[in-house]
Amino acid sequence: MMTLRLSKQIMRVTFGAAAIALLAGCASKGEPAYTPKELQSFNETATLDTQWRQNVGNGLGRARYPIAPARAGNTVFAADAEGLVMALNADNGDRKWQVELDTPVSSALTAIAGEVYLGTRNGEVIALDQRDGSVSWRARVSSEVLAAPQANQQLLIVQSVDGQVTALDRASGQERWVYTSSQPALTLRGTGTPTVIDPVTFAGLANGRLVTLDNRSGQPLWDLQIATPSGRSEVERLVDLSGQPLITPDGRLFVTSYNSRVVALEATQGSVIWESSLSSRKTPLMVGDYLFVVTDDSQVVALDAGTGQEIWRNDDLEDRWLTAPAFADGNLVFGDFEGYVHLIDARSGDLTGRTRVHKSGISVAPVTEGNTIHVQANNGRLETLEVTP
Template sequence: MRASRTIIALSVLAMVAGCSTLNKLNPFAKEDKFGPAKLEELKPGVPARIVWKHSIGKAGVNVFTPALADNSVFVADADGNIERLDAATGKLQWRSKAKSDLAAGVGVSPDGKLVAVGGLKGQLMVFDGSGKLLWQVQASSEILSAPAVGNDVVIVRTGDNKVTAYEAADGKKRWFIQRVTPPLTLRNSPGLVIANGNVYAAQPAGRILALALGNGVPRFEVPLSEPRGATELERVSDISGAPVVYENDLCAVSYQGKVGCLDLGTGVARWSKPASSDVGVGVDQRFVFVSDEKGAVQAFAREGGASAWKNEKLAYRRLSAPISYGRFVAVGDLEGYVHFLSREDGTVLGRVAIGGGAIKAAPVLAGSNVIFQTQNGTVAAIAVE
């Protein structure tokens, strides 16, 4: 099977006995029938420009998401390099080398004083704001997504669907909780987000789990979508990427499921609509944005979930999670292009090529710039005049 974020993790190997190829179990295999949509010429196009570019190592089969804190951008690669860059200029502030290859990162505390990454064999490594290793512990399984880091706690979700919290000062285990994993799940970097005194964890089978930071007591566990279908493959409906907190809303999307927003405190559903994505959502004051697995970009009203627009001009270009950026929505694609769509009606208004291979990581905003990281290690800050 082609290595990508859409690879299915098989937790019961006996299920595939007798299959001639794992591609038969890949829900995205239908994409092989279609090439990526050709890019239309834009006249004149909005003046997007690259403010700075930086090169770090390749991501390999995993996805490394840049993180922003204390006016700095933190990036990592599969070879164990961790770097801190000035967010405005891209200037390297420090580089550190982990003791092993990496599979996940980067997680950063709000003040930029704690930096966490996941090792290839399940090691959790935490560094201080100057790049010095503070501690390392062995997690129960592989870490596929960036750790969530608070000022006094570091939290990871491992491949065995265990969420574990560690004391930021010394790595002592604070609490853990484990949920049953379905026979098939997406290997799609399921994320965590800290807010409102809780950590919110993306879960298989379309569920979101909220846990108290102090002791791990469940606040709520609710379905955004319910698995449907006659086969295990059809029933894959994992929450994709990290849930997004905006004001009192907790918004997320699942594969073969729904997009929607929940009440941040109670988990009560505000709205949900059919959707399917393996990369997560973007949220702003007015809209929730989704890049689906067929390359369509959609906008839903954050209040009520009414469909605002849908653009299918980027079909099968394997888009990143979208991000709201001023009057635009920005998404990356499989060829290293960043596309800027109108926030109001979805029209493609501009693009810029940053090179460096596919863009799978979720972008981040840094002041007036939006920052993308490619699978080949190019980190670029882009601005639109």
Template structure:
């Protein structure tokens, strides 16, 4: 098949997906969000600082280090804020609207523009930019003096962080229709872990060669749209275990040391997962929150207190499980049993992306570009 014909076929499938989504949106009225219950806080916590980021037109994932959070606006501004107090450490400009959020190792930050340009900044100063052959919606990974990029066509590229030299490209055959949602790209020891459709793959970060591959979700359906099961971020690592969600299909875990799947459970949902030593946590398409045992995957508990509240991906922060919702409320939940511990407001706009933890500070981003930092106390 010629390149032009392949592009036409992919575009046609994207159009089909758009039409399906439009048809669904004009169907039966969605269930109303569950009203929030009166809550007597069981732990103390407060907002410790706020920063106004600017325009955020879609979820842009943040990056966190031990003492800072790095984030970007849709218009191309890139910022580093101190976890303690929210002081601006540096700011830069990608000189273009962004299609993917920021990846950072604390010094170098990387974003991708809507013109398919990979931009790398050193403490806010533009260092280099490189044209990419495909669209990118997953934040780049900056690690080991390299920048790794996952394209929507499931290609993976590696660049030298200092001079932008392309080190390798790994291109694998895949389905013509892929998901325009941030995927899985994270390090595990000396292995680069990537979401390839419904599978996790371990790559050699020096050469791009495949070390192992494990299936997390099994696509189902009669057409390309129904069989979409790409792994969505954020994924989470606890020890040797990496857990992820297959879009609308399953949640599962892989032993990254051996490269084998350990369990998978059929469950709908479109956002990433979180985990600790005991459980893996996530919300399904109706915002029912579940905790699965990290070993074996059996359900430990479920909660329906926040149904249809358009929950964000979760974060485990100490002795709390944190979700944001469509009204800008930040919910702190007991990870042992799903009971509500604390609820704190933001600016009334939806929490987008996943909360992140920088030091002892939990940071969330709202649709209005509000960056809110909280510090719960035992």
């Protein structure tokens, strides 16, 4: 669910139900304020078979923190909003370990190079040893962390809700540099997730700008206004880059923005290759020469990654609050607000499969490996599905 945040002087504001419906597109019970498209029957050409399921604590909490699971090798790592972290065998769901942290978790997990990294509501970043869940180090950043921490060989880059980007030493958690950006008065609840490679970090900001930071110093190499505020009200002027920039091996960068456009850039200079008028707050997905975007009204659009030309559009799941897409066995994978997992053929755009995980809904993107899908529902149920043609 999308909620709102007032930055700087006022960090939390509670709106009435009518204001929430107007500003955030959510009803008081956490469901869309408008009518989602009803699910229709279709020619099912793929099945989703449950391999195992586990309950991970009490789930994502009433605020539905974006605590997406992560997979490394044969282990799936998952957490709940109260600080429970679990490691599970990816094949059968057997628990390898679990720990209860003394602080509530608020970010998606990142599992890399023997560590699990996560952020907390009180502005901590914690590194856990993948072998047993023991704490390797803890570090403090400026405010709550909702975006998954991102790593290169030396650094862990953390983007907090006040717009600050902090680089921590991956081995020790020691602060290396800090980049501070200006925040508009009103932003979407949440932040963009930075994209990190060895030399630079690409960070999308709530003011609609994309900045490229030198990882040696945190100094900006270039920044670009991706989305320009327009309209009379603060809500109309929201332009958050709340997805994660997507970089390709050949140096192209794809960026989505709320209330604005999808842009393809040349990564070293920031020059625009093409742009498309699609509003999205989700991270795009690239498979082959197709770029897949979930729009803010949950239409799924396939674009030619080279030109930006629209190839196909699927509106069968319109207004169903789809997650960002994942990819499994030739299919795009999405969760929705009623807890369904949907498959869409990546080449044709047709629905191919569907199953329901839990009525509490799914608000974090699935994690995939081959034809295996790990999906965590809002109540904490972690289910592993296998795609079978």
